[in-house]
Structure formats: structure tokens, C-alpha cells
Amino acid sequence: MSTSQGSHRATRGGRRAARHKEPRPPAPPPAPAGVPSHGPARAVSPYAPTVAAFRPGPPEGPPGRAPAHEGTSPDSAGAPAPAAARPAAPAASAPPSVPAPPSVPAVPAVPSAPLAPAGGRAEARRAARRRRRAAVLLGGPDGLRRLIPQALVVAFLAGGTTSFVAADKAVRLSVDGVPRTLHTFADDVEELLDEEGLTVGEHDIVAPDPDAELSHGDEVVVRFGRPVTLTVDGHSRQVWTTARTVEEALQQVGVRAGGAYTSVSRSRPISRSGLDVDVLTERTVTVTADGRSHTVRTTAATAREAVREAGISLAGQDTISVPQDSFPRDGQTITVMRIKDTEEVREEPIPYVTVRTDDPRLDRGTEVVARAGRAGKRRVTYAVRTVNGVRHKPRKLSDEVVREPVARQVRVGTRRLPDSVRGAEGLNWKALAQCESGGRPDAVDPSGTYGGLYQFDAATWRSLGGRGRPQDASPEEQTYRAKKLYVQRGASPWPHCGRRLYR
Incomplete structure (x- = not known):
């Protein structure tokens, strides 16, 4: 229910109640001209006539009765109206209308002193209420003058606020995948990063570029290197x-x-x-062991791990063909070597030495063994390594002498041989030697029975005083023994070449 309707009903109720009460007291005598009945005169705003000129007045009605459509406060319902209303000011004395200054927002008009309404006391009460409301709004007679500059400031601030709101942007900033939405006044991406304290380097990524303009709703992505x-x-x-x-x-x-x-x-x-x-990375490695090959896919860091992944174990002295800590390459073949170490003990002879002694009693070129030599014996321990069944060269670990060797002693003749042998001089011994041995003192026949320049057999050589083998004697001694043989037996010892002695 509107206020005017409520006031209208309250007024009618008041009138009905007044009919059944005592008659209203007579109205007080009218106040002097120009003085309102409710108190001393108050200052009236210069804009009041203008406002009053455009404000519709109360409708005509019978004296002393409020119009049906005007509202009164509940407190005044049924109360007696004032004895007399302020007389209306002459129309000629009202100042001309003053228009509102430009760009000044509309200000509620200050009502002037009301004319004496035809409605009587109800209209006077309404006019008083309007004056009180205007006074509250304007804060006194000088309120309008203060309100005008304030309105200008409000208008300026309203325009600045509009620019302020227009410069504010809501952007989405994602730093290393962590997004957030923020408000900024930055004009470009670089200014936004400066505001957020983000410094980017040559290994970092910013999208869009730092010099790109920034608009409302944009998204900026920063990834740090x-x-x-x-x-x-x-x-x-x-x-x-x-x-x-x-x-x-x-x-x-x-x-x-x-x-x-x-x-x-x-x-x-x-x-x-x-x-x-x-x-x-995953690689293919082939491991060969015990005559079989095993191919595996592996991520092993060492060859040892690759062999283990192939299901092959190493025991004892076993090893592989590459360093065990080396990195296994893709396609590499690794061979497992089964190693077996053993020891062997052998008895080896110690050779004897020959000691020669000069003997002037023996003809030159004659040697006589005074004592036969005898080899010694030593016990040697060897380490033998077998790799995949193949025996390697033994390595000597230790040795000890079991029996010392005995040196051989030989007497060597130094007596000068006779230059000639009676009965054998004047013969061509050089031609005989050439026929028998080709002139070579160390010649030996294919059977090994005969040797030397003149092809002596061992028995004949010893019978003539020779020592050792004839092919080991000097050419002079061999010729000397041949002459002695010729004196004993003639040319018969040389049946095929003996006739050469006579040429």
C-alpha cells in the first residue's frame, strides 16, 4: 500500500473521529502580514520561486479541509489544523526563474515560503515538511553553493574512474605450468613480468613475446630453463x-x-x-660360453652385468674377453673364458761341463777323456693354465737341485807330430783326400761309419793312435794317420781312390 493511500485513509478516519468529539476550538487570530504563523521568518533560497513555479500546487477544495489525495503523517491524523496559513506573497514580488548551471546534476529544489493555500492547515503542514526535508538535504541556505563544486568533483572523479577501470586488465599468467589470474595495468608482456618480479634469460621461454601488447583476457606463459x-x-x-x-x-x-x-x-x-x-638404452649383446651363444636385450651398464643377465655365471678364475667394467655396446659379442690353473712338477737334467787339460805327452790333435761327465738333476714346479680346454705355456714357479752334475775331464795333446813318415812321402795325398771326401776334413759318409778326409772308420782310427772321431781331428793329424796306415797296408784301404796317390 503506497504512502499517499495510507495518508488518505488516515485523514478520512481522523475526520470521522472528529465528528463524534467535541467541536473544534476557534481558530487563533491571523498573524501579521509576512510573518508565518508557525514561527519567525526564515531565509528563502533564491531558487525557491523557480522550483515552486514548476511544482504543482494543491488542488482546489473547500476551506479548512485537506484534499483527498494528499497524505499526512500518522501523527497528525485527526489533529486540528493551524488557525491560519501564511498569506501568499504577491506574484509580482517573486524574482525571475534562475536556470540550473550547466553540467551540474539536478539538485532537489528548496521550497519557498508557501503561499496561503486554499486547503488551510493541512497544506501548511505539508509545506513545512518539504522545507525541513530540503534543509536536511542541502544543509542550510548555503548548501547549494557547496553542492555545485562537489558535483563537479564527483563528475571529474567519475570520468577518471571510467578510465581507471578501462586500463585494468584481467590476464592469465602461467609460470612453469602453474596458472593464476591477476589484474594488471601493464601495457605489454615485459611490463607484466617486471610487475611480477619475473626475470627471464636466454634459456627461458615467454609466449607471447615480451614486447607484445597486453589485452584483457590474454594468457602469458613463462617456462624457465x-x-x-x-x-x-x-x-x-x-x-x-x-x-x-x-x-x-x-x-x-x-x-x-x-x-x-x-x-x-x-x-x-x-x-x-x-x-x-x-x-x-636397451641394446642387443651376444654372450658366448661353453660352446654356446646367448643373445639378450639388456640395459646393463657393464659387461659383467650383461653376462649375468644372459644366465651365465663366472667361477674361480673365469673371465671374459673384454674388461668386466666396460660398457657393452649394441651388437657386441662377449666371450666367456673358463680358466683352470694347475701345477706340474718335473725333474729336469742339469748338463755337465767339459774341462780340457793340455797334455804334452800326447801328440798335437790328440784328446784323451780322463773322466766321463755325468748330468745332474733338478726338480722344477710349473703353473699350467688351461683356457677353454687349450693348454697355455707353463710358467715356472720354483726349482730345486736334486743331484749336482759331474764335469767331464779331457786331456789334450800338445806334442808336435812328425813332419813325415818314412815310406809314405812323395805321394799325392791331396788327390786321395779329394777323391774320398771332396777335400772336407769333417765329411761323413751316409751310413755314418766313415769320416774325415780319408774316410777312416772308428776302429782303424783308434788303431793308428787317434782319439775321438776322425772327422773331429785336424787335417794335419788326419794326413799323418793316413800315412801311417799306408806304411802298414799300402793303398788297399782305399780300393777305388788309392790309385790317385800315384798321379
């Missing part, structure tokens, strides 16, 4: 990556990590300080 020391199959290098995890970093640098071994978890995040990552 991280140093990673990457060791792939034993080869190390340092790379920079903007990946956040080990797996993303391996993909960025192009390492095929399928089936590979990594020293850290692939889901491990990479901090700004970096990380060391070892990667062992």
Missing part, C-alpha cells in the same frame, strides 16, 4: 630444457627412453637448479 647433465650410454653432455619432469626432458632432447634405464624416476620434477640423469 633448467640445466640437465645427461649421460646416455656413458657419454655425458649438458643440455638446457624447459621441461618440468625427467620424461618431458628426455623427449625434448630426443632420447629414446623406451625400455631404457634411468637413474632417477621419469616422473621426478626438475628444479630450477637442474638435475643429473643417467640413461642406459
